[in-house]
Amino acid sequence: MKILYHHRTRGQGAERVHILEIVNALRKLGNEVYILSPPGVDIEHSKHDADKPKKQWIKKVYDVFPQSILEILRLSYNFFAYFRLKRIVKKYGIDFIYERYAFLTWVGPYFARKHHIPIILEVNEASGLNEVTGQVLVGLATRIERKVFQMADAIVVVSDFLKRYIQRMGINENKIYVIPNAVNLGLFNPDDVKNDLRRELNINDKIVIGFVGAFVSWNNLKLLIDIFKDVSKERTDIHLLLVGDGPLRGELERKVHQENLKDKVSFTGRVEYEDVPKFIHVMDICVIPKSNEYRSPMKLFEYMAMAKPVVAPRLEPIEKVVNNSNGLLFDAENRASLKEVIKALVEDAPKRKEIGKMARRTVKENYTWENNAREIIKIYKFLEGERYIWHKSCCLNSATKP
Structure with missing residues (x-):
């Protein structure tokens, strides 16, 4: 199975660990996993990436620019990421997209819906809950978020609280799955x-x-x-x-x-x-x-x-x-x-x-990353089953029309 992991993070700290552990666990199950990162982020081959001049320059931008400007830059990411997604999907024949949701990012679900590719959205926090950075465009983000959650075929969250929070946006609870974080038992032994x-x-x-x-x-x-x-x-x-x-x-x-x-x-x-x-x-x-x-x-x-x-x-x-x-x-x-x-x-x-x-x-x-990866694959297979049933139903309906 060919999977595209899409994220819009700086690829540092806990985010980097989480992304790599999910990717590696999916690969251990025999899948081909490709990672699409923002420009300047090489999450797989750059353990000391944060010390490189380019990374230091990006960090200075984050430190100096006001939050409102950063959020506008995050919005602009969607437009050129669309074409990067298109290239990778076409080149590798991706079966489904697994995306780590980020504030003000809508390109993944939009692209997946337009090109009829299943997408599973991993949500670790939502607008108005973020403790790490202040949010300026909260109203806009909330509207984008609701639409993104509607477009996603399935949503993975790390807590029941997040599931309830997303449900209150009018999202069907049956497509929200709770999968807590985990650990690499090989490393932590x-x-x-x-x-x-x-x-x-x-x-x-x-x-x-x-x-x-x-x-x-x-x-x-x-x-x-x-x-x-x-x-x-x-x-x-x-x-x-x-x-x-x-x-x-x-x-x-x-x-x-x-x-x-x-x-x-x-x-x-x-x-x-x-x-x-x-x-x-x-x-x-x-x-x-x-x-x-x-x-x-x-x-x-x-x-x-x-x-x-x-x-x-x-x-x-x-x-x-x-x-x-x-x-x-x-x-x-x-x-x-x-x-x-x-x-x-x-x-x-x-x-x-x-x-x-x-x-x-x-x-x-x-609570191992391998268990989490198996759950993700189960979700995808369920989605494929649902799509098959829907497609078969459509074909039968068409065949019975006079």
Whole structure:
């Protein structure tokens, strides 16, 4: 089967990981998958692409231009992407398009409808929900979005919240499928970690509380540092390991210094995605300080795959995965609740081990990219069956006309 994966992202961070994992999983099932990316983005062959001069120039544009101009540029993408889609479909004989939906992007469903090619639209967020960047043309985006969702043959979302949100736009619930995010068990395998970083990080005898991800406001690392400070007053044998980078790193480092926690908190800086398992491996407790009701955090599945006890906010997408046997939940945005859960795990090593074991089992059985790829293929085959029935019905109706 020949599949075209279309996206309009910068091909960095979690977006890049998600795209490549889906593509690779589809290929493992024996499919030919072609990727159509925006100009300047080579998502498959450029692990360090963000450091290249062209990428740095694009980043400067994003940093300098006002949001309104960026949104106009995103709208303009649709017009020249149409012809790129046409070339690839004609060259490779694409069976169906799988598109990662992006704000103000309508070209994929429009092209697919016009050329009678099935399209499955993956939706990770919708207009008005985006926490990452402010949105200016929300009204226009909402109108485009509704039309795009109507044109799509099927829609894949990562949470029930998103399914309900899209349904309220008048979209048929039967074409919306909930497929949470997943993990690469080959990469995130605790048995394969050869290098224990505890000695290198000088945390040999510590109970390590850890976080992996971007240092941005919506991850609320300030809350995690505050909770750690409180717990460390009672337990001097704990250490906080913060893996990653981002715009708030300097502010967080200053906070750690002001709170006299410099010897108890480590910042690793940016690490390659392939090295993330080594850092999770040295953690005893893995924390997601903040999430929201519509996202499916990939770090949740990565922590669990490394057989670590996860502490995460009590939100619907997370509750679908985590229960008391494979992780612990706290009341979202509740400082006392988060402290209570972290403290309980700090004081109970056997419980940490048992929860971690169950966490690994949970993702192994239910949350792999291969499973997600199989679900995508099932959706396509269902669509093909529906098209066959429709086509046959049309032919019969034509044959019976006088």
